[in-house]
Amino acid sequence: xxxxxxxxxxxxxxxxxxxxxxxxxxxxxxxxxxxxxxxxxxxxxxxxxxxxxxxxxxxxxxxxxxxxxxxxxxxxxxxxxxxxxxxxxxxxxxxxxxxxxxxxxxxxxxxxxxxxxxxxxxxxxxxxxxxxxxxxxxxxxxxxxxxxxxxxxxxxxxxxxxxxxxxxxxxxxxxxxxxxxxxxxxxxxxxxxxxxxxxxxxxxxxxxxxxxxxxxxxxxxxxxxxxxxxxxxxxxxxxxxxxxxxxxxxxxxxxxx
Numbered sequence: 372x373x374x375x376x377x378x379x380x381x382x383x384x385x386x387x388x389x390x391x392x393x394x395x396x397x398x399x400x401x402x403x404x405x406x407x408x409x410x411x412x413x414x415x416x417x418x419x420x421x422x423x424x425x426x427x428x429x430x431x432x433x434x435x436x437x438x439x440x441x442x443x444x445x446x447x448x449x450x451x452x453x454x455x456x457x458x459x460x461x462x463x464x465x466x467x468x469x470x471x472x473x474x475x476x477x478x479x480x481x482x483x484x485x486x487x488x489x490x491x492x493x494x495x496x497x498x499x500x501x502x503x504x505x506x507x508x509x510x511x512x513x514x515x516x517x518x519x520x521x522x523x524x525x526x527x528x529x530x531x532x533x534x535x536x537x538x539x540x541x542x543x544x545x546x547x548x549x550x551x552x553x554x555x556x557x558x559x560x561x562x563x564x565x566x567x568x569x570x571x572x573x574x575x576x577x578x579x580x581x582x583x584x585x586x587x588x589x590x591x592x593x594x595x596x597x598x599x600x601x602x603x604x605x606x607x608x609x610x611x612x613x614x615x616x617x618x619x620x621x622x623x624x625x626x627x628x
Contacts, residue, residue, distance in 0.1 A: 408438035416447055419454075427451050442468045446477055453484060473500070475507035482516050491523035511541035518550060527554050545571060549580055556588060564588055572601075577609055579617070586621060590628070599625050 415430030428451055435444050449464035465481040478501035485494035498520060501513040518533035531554055537547035548571055555564035568585035571578055582605055589598040602618050602625070609615050 404437045408434045408441070408444075411437065412441070412444050412447070419447060419451055424451060424455055440467070440471050442472050442474060442477060445471065446480060449484075450480065458484065458488060475501045475504045475513070476509065479509065479513045479516065482513065482520070486516055486519045486523065489523060491520045494520040495524070511537040511544065511547065514540060515547050515550065518547070522554060527558050530554055545575070545578060545581070549584065552581075552584055556584070556591075561588060561592060577605070577614075579614055590625070595625055595628055
């Protein structure tokens with residue numbers, strides 16, 4: 372009887388040990404898959420940044436298979452599909468990322484896609500979602516895109532407010548002011564536009580996008596002499612050969628007007 376009990380106890384211990392081994396093995400396999408997924412994701416992200424799309428897709432898809440429905444992987448795939456030109460696929464991955472655990476950056480990137488698709492009202496709704504979290508460090512990006520969405524709906528004054536708020540959030544970027552100046556040009560508030568371009572150039576004399584906007588505006592206002600002076604001033608300071616070539620070509624073009 373005691374022998375049977377001992378055998379039965381040993382069998383129970385063995386079964387428990389085997390179950391424990393299986394659980395431990397499963398945990399190790401799971402941890403290994405997660406580590407591999409992270410490695411594939413990072414390689415995919417690096418490839419994406421280098422413009423190596425086939426390699427990026429290969430790595431990101433492998434990461435998604437090993438560890439499905441990770442927001443950062445879904446977002447990276449959405450961006451990759453956008454670069455590849457398949458906007459329908461891109462949107463589907465952004466929606467999956469939002470359904471999984473939408474972050475402010477996810478909403479911002481999806482809003483950018485919607486703006487590019489000229490689905491401005493949808494973009495406005497999505498971008499407001501991005502701005503709900505006060506901890507979001509890149510609110511200025513969402514605000515710039517929101518300005519684009521509002522402008523696309525024929526709301527220039529609301530767009531300007533959004534661009535100005537973006538400038539307050541991040542004074543180190545100039546995209547929001549460039550876009551504000553463009554709104555003034557589109558709405559024929561040319562004095563405002565010129566003043567803003569000139570203000571930007573006083574702070575950053577070599578800011579070519581601002582100079583391009585100002586030159587176009589001065590030509591529009593038939594002030595060719597002022598445009599030529601701006602270009603000559605730029606050429607005095609600019610050292611980059613490509614920018615210098617652009618400015619020289621502009622001077623030649625203005626000489627023919």
